[in-house]
Amino acid sequence: MRVQFWGTRGSIAKPGPGTARYGGNTSCIEVRSARGTLIVIDCGTGAHSLGQNLLSTASKGLRGHILISHTHWDHIQGMPFFAPLFVPGNEWDIYGPKGLDQSLRETLAGQMQYTYFPVTPDQFGATVRYRDLVEGTFDIDDIKVTTHYLNHPALTLGYRLEADGATIVYCCDHEPHSRKLADGRGEIVGQDLLHAEFISGADLLIHDAQYTAAEYPSKIGWGHSPAEYAVKLGQHAHVKRLALTHHDPLRNDDALDSVLAGIKDGLQTAASSLQVFAAVEGEIVEVQPSRFKSSEQSLSQFSATAPIETALAERPVLLGVTDASMAVMLSEAIRAEGIRTNYFSAIDEAQNLIRKDRPSLVILEHDRTGVDGMAICRSIQQLKDDETPVVMVAAQEDPEAAANGVSDWLITPFTSSYARTKIRAWVLRTACRWIRAAIPDNEQRRIAVLRELKILDSDAEERFDRVTRLAAALFDVPMATITLVDEHRQWFKSRLGLSAREGPRDAAFCAHVVYSSEPLIVPDALQDVRFADNPLVLNEPRIRFYAGYPLILDDGCCIGTLCLLDIRPRTLEGPDLERLHDLADIALEEIRGFGTR
Ligand SMILES: [Zn+2]
Numbered sequence: 001m002r003v004q005f006w007g008t009r010g011s012i013a014k015p016g017p018g019t020a021r022y023g024g025n026t027s028c029i030e031v032r033s034a035r036g037t038l039i040v041i042d043c044g045t046g047a048h049s050l051g052q053n054l055l056s057t058a059s060k061g062l063r064g065h066i067l068i069s070h071t072h073w074d075h076i077q078g079m080p081f082f083a084p085l086f087v088p089g090n091e092w093d094i095y096g097p098k099g100l101d102q103s104l105r106e107t108l109a110g111q112m113q114y115t116y117f118p119v120t121p122d123q124f125g126a127t128v129r130y131r132d133l134v135e136g137t138f139d140i141d142d143i144k145v146t147t148h149y150l151n152h153p154a155l156t157l158g159y160r161l162e163a164d165g166a167t168i169v170y171c172c173d174h175e176p177h178s179r180k181l182a183d184g185r186g187e188i189v190g191q192d193l194l195h196a197e198f199i200s201g202a203d204l205l206i207h208d209a210q211y212t213a214a215e216y217p218s219k220i221g222w223g224h225s226p227a228e229y230a231v232k233l234g235q236h237a238h239v240k241r242l243a244l245t246h247h248d249p250l251r252n253d254d255a256l257d258s259v260l261a262g263i264k265d266g267l268q269t270a271a272s273s274l275q276v277f278a279a280v281e282g283e284i285v286e287v288q289p290s291r292f293k294s295s296e297q298s299l300s301q302f303s304a305t306a307p308i309e310t311a312l313a314e315r316p317v318l319l320g321v322t323d324a325s326m327a328v329m330l331s332e333a334i335r336a337e338g339i340r341t342n343y344f345s346a347i348d349e350a351q352n353l354i355r356k357d358r359p360s361l362v363i364l365e366h367d368r369t370g371v372d373g374m375a376i377c378r379s380i381q382q383l384k385d386d387e388t389p390v391v392m393v394a395a396q397e398d399p400e401a402a403a404n405g406v407s408d409w410l411i412t413p414f415t416s417s418y419a420r421t422k423i424r425a426w427v428l429r430t431a432c433r434w435i436r437a438a439i440p441d442n443e444q445r446r447i448a449v450l451r452e453l454k455i456l457d458s459d460a461e462e463r464f465d466r467v468t469r470l471a472a473a474l475f476d477v478p479m480a481t482i483t484l485v486d487e488h489r490q491w492f493k494s495r496l497g498l499s500a501r502e503g504p505r506d507a508a509f510c511a512h513v514v515y516s517s518e519p520l521i522v523p524d525a526l527q528d529v530r531f532a533d534n535p536l537v538l539n540e541p542r543i544r545f546y547a548g549y550p551l552i553l554d555d556g557c558c559i560g561t562l563c564l565l566d567i568r569p570r571t572l573e574g575p576d577l578e579r580l581h582d583l584a585d586i587a588l589e590e591i592r593g594f595g596t597r
């Protein structure tokens with residue numbers, strides 16, 4: 001991928017002799033994949049020159065995508081002056097975080113109202129589409145885009161772009177979640193750790209570095225990072241190159257030089273391999289793919305382009321969960337949908353918040369030994385709208401729940417991905433078409449037997465791989481696995497056509513086979529209420545067809561499956577099922593052999 005910086009200044013454009021070298025225009029970056037896909041990130045005043053450049057070099061019918069991090073002026077002020085939007089025949093998609101009170105289109109149109117600007121967005125000559133985003137992933141042609149909320153006093157998204165084997169991450173504007181990290185010391189934990197994971201392994205990280213650690217104490221809460229924090233993150237996350245940007249309008253070129261020199265000294269002393277530079281307006285950076293790239297990606301990814309209706313998302317979710325890590329996980333899942341969370345710890349607080357804020361969903365917790373969620377549920381029943389669901393987090397369901405007003409259960413343990421799908425369905429008042437497999441009665445013994453085999457986390461082996469290879473060839477499917485279902489995960493002893501080594505049990509089709517000990521055929525997952533909202537169906541690897549044959553040991557424990565996967569719907573019956581059975585028996589023989597080796 002190729003990156004060109006068109007605006008590197010933060011907050012306000014600052015042209016003049018003092019900023020001539022690093023540039024005076026506000027945030028705007030052009031990204032091109034090898035195939036030519038064009039993405040513009042942010043539309044600060046730098047977008048004016050970019051627009052002129054595009055018109056002078058592009059042929060007719062220019063196709064492009066604009067990713068807006070947030071709608072503060074310095075990130076959108078160039079948009080009314082971005083000429084390619086005014087050319088008929090051009091086609092632009094504009095993406096940005098879904099605002100809580102209005103859509104991206106309305107917000108952007110705000111700065112083009114008659115009192116501020118002579119031309120309205122209706123007069124854009126190009127075909128322009130607006131797309132509201134939440135946290136998740138989506139594809140722009142050959143570029144995979146992942147979004148993550150940043151810490152800034154406006155709803156702000158960071159963007160991770162992956163194409164051609166290279167990764168570029170853009171995080172502007174953002175400040176450390178923990179003040180202890182401001183000087184680049186302190187441990188990266190909690191929200192900052194999630195931020196580090198988002199940027200991990202980037203070949204080029206473009207990060208907010210408006211302040212220095214010395215300046216930061218008087219700027220806390222302004223939403224910008226000290227350069228030392230960006231460097232610390234880059235080192236922690238094994239970033240290759242770090243471009244410092246959103247330069248403070250009060251910092252002239254010489255002052256920026258000395259900030260950079262100080263950082264480079266520090267890196268040299270620490271013998272760090274991280275390359276740091278300050279972004280220069282006009283500069284082009286070719287981003288080469290890394291040699292070391294983790295091919296194992298999380299199996300559960302959310303679509304960022306299907307946010308909940310603004311009207312529903314305006315109403316908060318009321319969360320009353322005392323367990324700290326559970327509360328964090330749930331509020332993360334709620335936030336990822338662009339929804340606010342209200343917390344309470346006492347009944348009267350809950351009652352007040354329900355009267356005042358009309359939550360779209362109430363999540364309580366019930367624990368027979370400690371918290372009496374049922375009592376809280378009864379106390380709010382008269383106060384809330386009839387259609388507001390009350391969900392109880394608990395280790396098991398309680399038969400008296402319905403009488404107390406409980407609408408549904410969230411049984412522990414669960415993955416954040418599962419919680420998010422359920423929350424989305426509850427808020428939208430739709431059915432959740434993702435049903436987790438139940439836990440078999442012999443689970444304890446089953447897990448003990450599986451672990452005794454000592455096969456989990458062992459290396460891939462030809463003896464197993466030839467079975468999946470044969471299966472894929474015989475049934476003409478692109479993916480086949482030998483899956484073992486562990487306590488909280490499915491793990492693949494052999495996987496053909498899949499990059500992930502394991503995934504959460506919540507999402508595992510094979511967990512259904514393990515529960516029933518029967519073969520399972522899913523002709524079209526999108527039409528199946530158990531799987532249609534499953535992240536493995538909605539996102540990579542986009543499973544449509546599944547056929548799993550149980551692997552049952554002599555004592556009756558089903559430890560996993562031999563399974564076939566396809567991205568096309570299809571069927572499997574009669575003699576084919578018998579052949580799958582034969583192959584499953586071969587896999588089972590190898591597994592038995594593994595235990596005795
Ligand atoms: Zn900014």
Ligand SMILES: [Zn+2]
Pocket residue numbers: 070072152154173223
């Ligand atoms: Zn901002």
